[in-house]
Amino acid sequence: MSDNSNDRATIHQRVRRQHASELAQDYVEAIHEIRQSGNPVKISDLQEIFGVSHVTVIRTLKRIEEQKLVTGTRSKEIELTAKGKRLAKSAAAKHELLKSFFMALGVSESQADADAEGAEHHLSKETLEAIRAFLKSEANV
Amino acid sequence: MSDNSNDRATIHQRVRRQHASELAQDYVEAIHEIRQSGNPVKISDLQEIFGVSHVTVIRTLKRIEEQKLVTGTRSKEIELTAKGKRLAKSAAAKHELLKSFFMALGVSESQADADAEGAEHHLSKETLEAIRAFLKSEANV
DNA sequence: TTCAAAATGTAGCCTGAGCTACAATTAGGG
DNA sequence: CCCTAATTGTAGCTCAGGCTACATTTTGAA
Secondary structure, three states: OOOOOOHHHHHHHHHHHHHHHHHHHHHHHHHHHHHHOOOOOOHHHHHHHHOOOHHHHHHHHHHHHHOOOEEOOOOOOOEEOHHHHHHHHHHHHHHHHHHHHHHHOOOOHHHHHHHHHHHHHHOOHHHHHHHHHHHHHHHOO | OOOOOOHHHHHHHHHHHHHHHHHHHHHHHHHHHHHHOOOOOOHHHHHHHHOOOHHHHHHHHHHHHHOOOEEOOOOOOOEEOHHHHHHHHHHHHHHHHHHHHHHHOOOOHHHHHHHHHHHHHHOOHHHHHHHHHHHHHHHOO
16 A cells, blocks of 8 residues: 555546446457358447447447557458457456356346346456355355 | 347436436435534635535535525525435435445445445435345344 | 449547546645 | 645547448349
8 A cells, every 4th residue: 555645546447447447348249149140240239238339339330450469440340369269268257257147146037147247357366266266165065 | 128229228227317416306305414513614625625616616615506496506505405405314324324234344444435425316215125134134234 | 334222431429438737625733 | 924835617620439320232023
């Protein structure tokens, strides 16, 4: 702590950073899923998934292309980069972990899924580890 | 599920709505704390707490005044409205609940606090109830 | 093969939430 | 009482992420 002058601010700044990267994560996660199923990625798919206009999808794709997470937005052969794939997998893993966790606490599947979506971007490695450990101990009961 | 055509979109729309109201909640929470301590609410306090410029604080205060959560931003006698007070209390309660929960899982206090800040805005009543129940059962061990 | 519907792209708008630079006000110590 | 420092306010900028309206391009069925 030493300084201590501003733990509070640091926490809020972290949350703001998390928000800034959420959409990108959600997009690569969705794209990854679609590619896994063998289909090409269509703007209209993403439009459906996120419940936004196709225009918003196009602009978001361009942004995440700039961040080197996907390629081919121009040529309509949208693919994840290695970086994108890594991010997608880690996001999906967090999502699954959280969802199982909530379900283990007795939450319904649909609600667990919805809450996981919101919360997955805000948990530290430490907390995720604690959750993993909890699920593991539960399994051995 | 019946329809099913668009659960995905609904989930994302919910997250967007949550984001839109997060800042307001954080502000009333902070203001409530300051008022509880008996002090007047100063722009500079909020600036410190959130780690943003005083300009951002002023603009945000005006916005939440429009939402009838606070009064007196003009006259510098900032107070929560009844609505604001209710929101502040419920936000604080969620925060505390989540923080204790993470700590019960073995997470350090500082990390539990930080993660609770991010996650508190994304959990449904159902999940919060499940967490409450879990903590209660833990307590009786 | 044609032609209507679906998909994609462009232009331009809005709001929220951040910023700096500068101006005005308020408060406290000398 | 005055003058400096702290606080608050204004103007005007940026970017992200929504939107509608209006092309254009692609595609599939008749």
